[in-house]
Amino acid sequence: MSGKIIDGKELAAQLRSEIADGVSRLKEEKGIVPGLAVILVGDNPASVSYVTAKEKASQEAGMYSKEIRLPESTTEQELVSLVKELNSDPLIHGILVQLPVPKHISDKAVINAIAPEKDVDGFTPVNVGKMLIGEECFLPCTPHGIIKLIEFSGMDIRGKHAVVIGRSNIVGKPVAVLLSRKETNATVTLCHTGTKDISKFTKEADIIIVAAGRPMTLTGDMIKEGAVVIDVGVNRVPCPETTRGYKLVGDADFESCSKVASAITPVPGGVGPLTITMLLFNTLESAKRAAR
Numbered sequence: 001m002s003g004k005i006i007d008g009k010e011l012a013a014q015l016r017s018e019i020a021d022g023v024s025r026l027k028e029e030k031g032i033v034p035g036l037a038v039i040l041v042g043d044n045p046a047s048v049s050y051v052t053a054k055e056k057a058s059q060e061a062g063m064y065s066k067e068i069r070l071p072e073s074t075t076e077q078e079l080v081s082l083v084k085e086l087n088s089d090p091l092i093h094g095i096l097v098q099l100p101v102p103k104h105i106s107d108k109a110v111i112n113a114i115a116p117e118k119d120v121d122g123f124t125p126v127n128v129g130k131m132l133i134g135e136e137c138f139l140p141c142t143p144h145g146i147i148k149l150i151e152f153s154g155m156d157i158r159g160k161h162a163v164v165i166g167r168s169n170i171v172g173k174p175v176a177v178l179l180s181r182k183e184t185n186a187t188v189t190l191c192h193t194g195t196k197d198i199s200k201f202t203k204e205a206d207i208i209i210v211a212a213g214r215p216m217t218l219t220g221d222m223i224k225e226g227a228v229v230i231d232v233g234v235n236r237v238p239c240p241e242t243t244r245g246y247k248l249v250g251d252a253d254f255e256s257c258s259k260v261a262s263a264i265t266p267v268p269g270g271v272g273p274l275t276i277t278m279l280l281f282n283t284l285e286s287a288k289r290a291a292r
């Protein structure tokens with residue numbers, strides 16, 4: 001059996017077209033243009049490419065994109081002050097500080113400075129807490145996008161066993177919470193570096209989400225025939241044959257996993273486009289709330 005590829009670009013294009021329609025309607029009916037501020041501190045190459053993609057996508061959806069690039073030497077106080085200014089800027093409905101920030105800045109301090117009603121990443125304690133207890137909030141973009149991708153693959157999540165590998169605040173923990181909510185009703189196992197034998201769990205899983213930040217974390221021999229695999233990893237591995245000198249691979253071994261899975265996301269072109277799409281979704285939602 002050879003698994004089908006879950007085309008994140010195709011799903012993202014469908015959803016972005018709906019979002020662009022929503023942006024046009026909001027402009028016509030209320031005269032409001034959703035505004036997204038994207039802040040990058042330093043010049044980490046992967047972060048540069050992520051924020052560039054986020055800005056381009058927000059412009060393509062008809063939004064106002066405020067691009068803020070700050071030097072590596074920026075202090076925590078300067079960054080927090082900037083975030084606070086944006087909190088009270090009426091043209092801005094969403095604030096995103098690309099993580100990781102340089103080591104001398106506390107990401108906690110920066111995230112805590114973002115007004116929850118403009119926290120379109122869904123990272124502030126208020127939004128995380130609301131998500132946990134099922135109140136209306138901004139859902140974190142990658143976990144929300146993962147749910148959309150599983151649904152797009154054709155799998156009915158309800159009653160399934162999902163195994164999540166990785167317990168980060170950005171992906172692993174929140175996706176485990178989302179999958180176990182009443183709406184999706186999955187049974188969730190969260191594996192991490194303290195798990196003794198990950199394959200014991202993955203072999204039982206109908207859905208596997210791998211977000212460990214390490215290539216080859218999941219291989220074909222670790223999964224059940226017909227499982228759906230969502231690969232969140234984006235790892236640069238040396239590749240002298242390419243002009244850039246590296247290639248991107250996920251956390252799953254695509255070749256072996258795709259032979260056993262019923263469906264699998266590629267890297268790139270799987271989860272990444274959905275993360276950006278859900279960011280646009282939250283920014284539009286924030287602007288709509290401001291219009292109420």
Ligand code: GUN
Pocket residue numbers: 096097098099100121141142170275
């Ligand atoms: N770094 C890696 N993923 C993300 C994300 O979704 N949002 C932000 N702000 N930083 C990230």
